[in-house]
Amino acid sequence: MGTSRRESMSGRAETAAPAAGVSDETVRGVSRGPRLALLGVLAICQRAYLTLWRQPVLIISTMLFPIVYLAVLGNALNRQLANVPLAVVDEAGNSLAAECRRGVLALETGRGLVVVAFPADREQALEDLRRGRYRGVWVLPHGLSARGPAPAFIGDNTDRFSYEALQAALSEIWREATGFRRSTSESARLEAYPYLDYLTYLGPAIVCLAIFMGSMVAGGLQVIEDRMYGYHEGYLVTPVSTGAIVTGHMLAGSLVAGLAGAVVLVVIMLFTPLPMATPDALGGGLVTVFLTSLAISALWFLLFSRARKTSVLRGTFGIINVLVFFPSGALYPVESYPKWLRVISDANPLTYGVAALRDLLLRGAPIESCYAEWIFLLTFSLVCGVLTQVLFRREI
Numbered sequence: 001m002g003t004s005r006r007e008s009m010s011g012r013a014e015t016a017a018p019a020a021g022v023s024d025e026t027v028r029g030v031s032r033g034p035r036l037a038l039l040g041v042l043a044i045c046q047r048a049y050l051t052l053w054r055q056p057v058l059i060i061s062t063m064l065f066p067i068v069y070l071a072v073l074g075n076a077l078n079r080q081l082a083n084v085p086l087a088v089v090d091e092a093g094n095s096l097a098a099e100c101r102r103g104v105l106a107l108e109t110g111r112g113l114v115v116v117a118f119p120a121d122r123e124q125a126l127e128d129l130r131r132g133r134y135r136g137v138w139v140l141p142h143g144l145s146a147r148g149p150a151p152a153f154i155g156d157n158t159d160r161f162s163y164e165a166l167q168a169a170l171s172e173i174w175r176e177a178t179g180f181r182r183s184t185s186e187s188a189r190l191e192a193y194p195y196l197d198y199l200t201y202l203g204p205a206i207v208c209l210a211i212f213m214g215s216m217v218a219g220g221l222q223v224i225e226d227r228m229y230g231y232h233e234g235y236l237v238t239p240v241s242t243g244a245i246v247t248g249h250m251l252a253g254s255l256v257a258g259l260a261g262a263v264v265l266v267v268i269m270l271f272t273p274l275p276m277a278t279p280d281a282l283g284g285g286l287v288t289v290f291l292t293s294l295a296i297s298a299l300w301f302l303l304f305s306r307a308r309k310t311s312v313l314r315g316t317f318g319i320i321n322v323l324v325f326f327p328s329g330a331l332y333p334v335e336s337y338p339k340w341l342r343v344i345s346d347a348n349p350l351t352y353g354v355a356a357l358r359d360l361l362l363r364g365a366p367i368e369s370c371y372a373e374w375i376f377l378l379t380f381s382l383v384c385g386v387l388t389q390v391l392f393r394r395e396i
Contacts, residue, residue: 042248081165086114087125087134092144096177100140100151103173113169129156136166146178196362203268204357205330208350210264211293212325214257216317219300223249224307246301246389250381253297254290261289274361281360284367288360291377292353298384299324299349305391328354349380 088104090097101118108116117134119125125137136155143149153170155163265285269277277285303320304312327334327341328350337345345351352373359365 081162082112084114084136084162084166085117085134086166087117087119087128087137089119089122089125089137089139091122091142092140094144096146097140097144099177100138100144100173103177104138104170107169107173111169113165126154129154132156135162136170138170150174200272200274201362202330203265203272203274204354204361205328206268207261207265207289207357208292208328208330208353209325211257211261211289211296211353212321212350214260215253215293215297215300218256219249219253219297219304222253223301223304224309224312227308242389242392246385246392249301250294250298250385250388253300254294257293257297258290261293262286265289277361278364280367281364284360284370285357287374288353288356288370288377291374291381292349292356294381295349295353295377295384296324298381298388302384302388302391305388324348324350327351330354349377352376 086104088101090101104114104116108114119128122137122139125134125139128134129137134156136153139152139154141149141152144151151170151174153167155166157163268274303316323344327337327345328348329345330350334342334345334351356370356373359369360367
């Protein structure tokens with residue numbers, strides 16, 4: 001009887017032991033799941049940071065390129081036209097023509113807009129125009145008067161900047177020479193914000209360019225190199241999930257790109273002070289920088305989730321740059337785009353980053369006005385992350 005009792009107790013213990021074992025394993029698995037995923041994400045981020053930190057030339061060039069871009073492009077486009085060669089052919093020789101000549105000379109000595117010459121032969125002046133010696137020819141015809149005939153301007157319209165500037169300046173000289181006054185007063189012209197030159201206007205765009213370059217290096221290039229050099233092989237033999245790998249790469253790329261954008265933003269504020277950059281606006285700008293970095297890093301990772309060689313990145317970088325940076329409104333207002341380009345702009349995360357930074361730093365808009373842009377950037381990042389997880393291959 002004692003033997004049967006011991007056997008029954010032993011059987012109950014054996015059946016209870018597996019149940020207890022399954023329960024403990026399940027509890028450990030549930031508690032270890034989120035922790036394991038977090039550790040995987042942090043490990044991938046740490047390795048990405050160490051890899052980039054060991055390449056200081058790459059980091060410096062990533063941050064230096066947008067600043068050089070701002071200095072060269074901003075100063076190239078942010079210049080007042082000057083020393084434009086202009087020929088004035090005086091065929092009239094009357095007092096009104098003399099008044100026009102004095103106006104042109106004042107334009108040369110005052111504003112420095114033109115370098116004027118007074119050839120006597122109209123045909124020779126036009127021939128020199130065709131050969132590029134002049135950017136415009138202003139002909140004061142025989143019988144010049146306020147009632148007509150009026151001066152004729154022949155300009156080199158292959159250069160629209162010089163053409164428009166010369167035409168406007170010469171029209172103003174003619175109006176003043178003839179004593180023309182409009183019968184109605186001109187409407188008032190007011191500016192809603194402090195004066196901004198083109199260099200300051202480019203500031204938010206250059207911050208987004210730094211984000212674009214940083215995410216390309218820490219996002220697209222890093223993913224391809226990890227696959228080429230066998231780091232993904234190490235990831236795949238661990239219990240780290242595909243979602244953790246994707247999240248780790250996205251987070252690492254966004255933090256590196258965000259740091260590059262923040263550094264460039266500080267440099268821009270030192271050299272081109274932003275008049276509306278309050279502490280609240282600066283804080284909102286940093287949030288925008290991070291969210292834009294997250295969205296662009298997710299885009300890079302999605303585009304190269306299956307790429308295996310860096311030649312793919314080198315071959316497609318120019319196309320991606322054209323499709324992402326230029327339609328973002330960085331250099332020209334998006335409202336003027338044609339419909340097909342506006343569609344690309346509306347789906348472009350960089351468009352919303354540039355718009356939010358300009359609203360905050362140039363217009364002094366409240367942070368609440370950027371909530372729509374922030375929501376779009378977060379949604380875009382989430383969608384790209386999900387698609388990347390679907391496309392990402394867990395194979396060598």
